[in-house]
Amino acid sequence: MKLLSVRFAALRGTLLVTALYTATLLLTAPTAALAESMHDMHDMQGMQDMPGMNTPAAQPADVITATGVVKNWGAEKVSIAHQAIPQLNWPPMTMQFSLQGYQGQAFAPGQHITFAFKQVTTGYQLVSASTN
């Protein structure tokens, strides 16, 4: 019996360690996974495929200000390599903004701009832009 109870105690110890390890994984993994999935969602294609999955930090109508470098300025959309946007928990990246409704001037590739944009159901719209 003594041997059995020792083995049982050892088994319980293993289970406890396993449980603690699992709990640690559960506590840490979702944070990393969430950050990763938010990064993925920031990809334009991903966002347009999942219009309901808005960034929780901002309401759809919020106008966000950021800085970046113009990569391409087209007739309907502009590509901007923007700096990190802590307000949205976004890392620096290049992304496209719709020019629908934009009334301001156009900028050339390479120009550093401060710009404002808002989220719409189809993606992100440029609201205003100016040189830094």
Ligand SMILES: [Cu+2]
């Ligand atoms: Cu972006």
